[in-house]
Amino acid sequence: MDTSAVSFHRHDDGRVVAGVAAGFARRFGVDVAVVRGALVVLTFAAGLGLVLYAVGAVLSKPSLPEGDQPGEPVEMRRTVAVVLVAAGLLLVVRSTGLWLGDAVMAVVVVLVAGVVVLAMVGDEVADESRLAAIIAGRHARARVFVGAGLLVVGLVAVGVADPVSGTVRIGVLAAAISIVGVALLVGPWIARLAQAAAEERRQRIRSEEREAMAAHLHDSVLQTLALIQRNADDPRRTASLARQQEHELRAWLFGGDAPVDASVTAAMGAMAREVEARYDVRVEVVTVGDAPLDEALQSLVAATREACVNAASHSGATSVSLYVEVTDQAVEAFVRDRGRGFDPAATGPDRRGIAQSIVGRVERVGGTAEIVSSPGDGTEVRLRVPREVTADGSVTP
Amino acid sequence: MTVRVFLVDDHALFRSGVKAELGDSVEVVGEAGTVADAVRGVLDARPDVVLLDVHLPDGGGRAVIERVHREWPEAVFLALSVSDAADDVVAVIRAGARGYVTKTIDPRELVDAIGRVHEGDAVFSPRLAGFVLDAFSGQAPPAHDPELDLLTAREQEVMRLIARGYTYREAAANLHLSVKTVETHVSAVLRKLQLSNRKELTTWATSRRLL
Numbered sequence: 001m002d003t004s005a006v007s008f009h010r011h012d013d014g015r016v017v018a019g020v021a022a023g024f025a026r027r028f029g030v031d032v033a034v035v036r037g038a039l040v041v042l043t044f045a046a047g048l049g050l051v052l053y054a055v056g057a058v059l060s061k062p063s064l065p066e067g068d069q070p071g072e073p074v075e076m077r078r079t080v081a082v083v084l085v086a087a088g089l090l091l092v093v094r095s096t097g098l099w100l101g102d103a104v105m106a107v108v109v110v111l112v113a114g115v116v117v118l119a120m121v122g123d124e125v126a127d128e129s130r131l132a133a134i135i136a137g138r139h140a141r142a143r144v145f146v147g148a149g150l151l152v153v154g155l156v157a158v159g160v161a162d163p164v165s166g167t168v169r170i171g172v173l174a175a176a177i178s179i180v181g182v183a184l185l186v187g188p189w190i191a192r193l194a195q196a197a198a199e200e201r202r203q204r205i206r207s208e209e210r211e212a213m214a215a216h217l218h219d220s221v222l223q224t225l226a227l228i229q230r231n232a233d234d235p236r237r238t239a240s241l242a243r244q245q246e247h248e249l250r251a252w253l254f255g256g257d258a259p260v261d262a263s264v265t266a267a268m269g270a271m272a273r274e275v276e277a278r279y280d281v282r283v284e285v286v287t288v289g290d291a292p293l294d295e296a297l298q299s300l301v302a303a304t305r306e307a308c309v310n311a312a313s314h315s316g317a318t319s320v321s322l323y324v325e326v327t328d329q330a331v332e333a334f335v336r337d338r339g340r341g342f343d344p345a346a347t348g349p350d351r352r353g354i355a356q357s358i359v360g361r362v363e364r365v366g367g368t369a370e371i372v373s374s375p376g377d378g379t380e381v382r383l384r385v386p387r388e389v390t391a392d393g394s395v396t397p
Numbered sequence: 398m399t400v401r402v403f404l405v406d407d408h409a410l411f412r413s414g415v416k417a418e419l420g421d422s423v424e425v426v427g428e429a430g431t432v433a434d435a436v437r438g439v440l441d442a443r444p445d446v447v448l449l450d451v452h453l454p455d456g457g458g459r460a461v462i463e464r465v466h467r468e469w470p471e472a473v474f475l476a477l478s479v480s481d482a483a484d485d486v487v488a489v490i491r492a493g494a495r496g497y498v499t500k501t502i503d504p505r506e507l508v509d510a511i512g513r514v515h516e517g518d519a520v521f522s523p524r525l526a527g528f529v530l531d532a533f534s535g536q537a538p539p540a541h542d543p544e545l546d547l548l549t550a551r552e553q554e555v556m557r558l559i560a561r562g563y564t565y566r567e568a569a570a571n572l573h574l575s576v577k578t579v580e581t582h583v584s585a586v587l588r589k590l591q592l593s594n595r596k597e598l599t600t601w602a603t604s605r606r607l608l
Contacts, residue, residue, distance in 0.1 A: 284499075286560045288534065319503075323562065325557070335563040365465035380561070
């Protein structure tokens, strides 16, 4: 790729004469309409524009095949630079004798500027599918207004200004009337085109959404329904599948508790869903308040999970209530089931072991645990971890 | 005499499921799947209790309550929902529902809840109790009516027990109160939930989605 400062390749794709302006514009990141406008204006200044074009044609290299063209993105800064250079050249020519007169040149500059601004819109319109976006864009609309405004000012100046001869006046007005006529002829067609493009875009977005949704439903819901059909004679398994799918679908539809930061409520919710999925039991979670999850609270979550698993596997109940309350003083968790219950005073060694895994866990982080149960009345496990202890993070047993 | 119930839910499948579950314990006098049908049907049938889905196309359960209450202020609504979004639930309660239960409720408990709202009591599921505790926790805004902006210590205790999954009877036993007193506390909390201007109620409800 040729990166030398002055040299550039002519550009066949966008050429009007030899592709010099297009090549220059591409190489230096300027809108081609601005380059052409500057050349036109400078042509009125003692033919300087033609001279520059000729010099450019000599200095530049032949057009490269598409794809190999070195180019820079269009940048406002460079466009301004080109305009300033052109203006400077104009002033230089003005100080020589070869000057048409301020009034004529002002009109020419304004007219060309209008055309250039309009052309900058036109360039982008070339791609039909982007038409709607461009017409809808605020930026583009502003440019259309500015360009049209400049043209009107120029035309009025042509009509009013003294030094313009009658022939020029009629010629310019005729051109203007032709342009308006063409706009009237082609306008509705362009508008339709824009509408069609916008409609097509909407359709595409809609069909993409449909595809995404169909893919998701296929991966999740349809698979689960197939599994449920196969397990139709096993009500517990069916219920468990349905429940799992419900959680997934809910999370997907409502964005539920996607990746929340590690907080007590998020951890408890995730834990409850995991227990539900694994132990065929419904865990109704109610939480009040929230706190970041630290080491002590992780122990609380683990102990709460143990209590839920206990209820699920030993109580015989089909649902477990989990209530978690975070206050400034403490985090408390209550696990309640309406299962068969037991007598805490007369438990076998295995029960005591399980209780240890709940009680021990909480007590190690400075908390308390209490298990309330009586045969026939279900069980409630009450866990409490004070927050003063959890706040400093380091807990000694 | 059995309670006359009207079912409002946009899923016909769910309506027939609830009807089957309720069986003979209540009399289902009508059902509807849209807001307009529900308003017309309820005003025609004049049921004792309307079982109302929180989520309905064009306006939701809230619209049904508001439009029925305009013509028949005595209508009794019990909200029933799969929704876990606090703002939806609180909106329906504030519109005038006498209680809120989740659709996963046990059929016996549902019949119990219908009877309770019919007798003029409020019905709080554990989740609604949790919402209430969350909404009324923290400092009350100054200047406004403290009667409505704070829960009494007793009300808070009752709410906590309900949130823990206790029935009214169990909560009463735990607090050494009569069931009637517990019901009175719950009704008082319902009134506060409906009338409180507490700013947190709305900001909290819209900013949070529990579970």
